[in-house]
Amino acid sequence: MDDCLFCKIIAGHIPASIVYQDDTLVAIKDINPQAPLHVLIIPRRHVATVNDLSPSDDGLVGTMVRRAAALAEESGYHERGYRTVFNTNREAGQSVFHIHLHLLAGRPLAWPPG
Ligand code: 5GP
Numbered sequence: 001m002d003d004c005l006f007c008k009i010i011a012g013h014i015p016a017s018i019v020y021q022d023d024t025l026v027a028i029k030d031i032n033p034q035a036p037l038h039v040l041i042i043p044r045r046h047v048a049t050v051n052d053l054s055p056s057d058d059g060l061v062g063t064m065v066r067r068a069a070a071l072a073e074e075s076g077y078h079e080r081g082y083r084t085v086f087n088t089n090r091e092a093g094q095s096v097f098h099i100h101l102h103l104l105a106g107r108p109l110a111w112p113p114g
């Protein structure tokens, strides 16, 4: 999608710190990290919000979640704990309308979230 920040990053038109990529996903460091580990797991295909997922995307979502677990393990946080979050639409704080799974770890994460 021409106007989408994450499509531009995935296409290599905007630089990002890539921590993992394959045919389906790209994982980048968040530019404004909210924890010592803050990675965004982004599907290469543009999907605007979680509301736009279809049953055929069930495998994609599972792959995203399992990649978060693998990255948490690689970073040494899988036993200590980590948080995975999809923000959906404005009241939940979604600012980039191309789905991405936040992976946060490395400090105590309060609940309920703000
Ligand atoms: P959202 O608010 O949509 O759930 O999350 C978007 C995330 O993208 C935010 O945490 C924000 O810091 C991050 N972000 C925004 N612009 C850029 C950018 O240009 N590069 C990277 N790596 N992250 C970005």
Ligand code: ZN
Residues within 6 Å of the ligand: 001, 004, 005, 006, 007, 008, 045, 046, 047, 097, 098
């Ligand atoms: Zn996009």
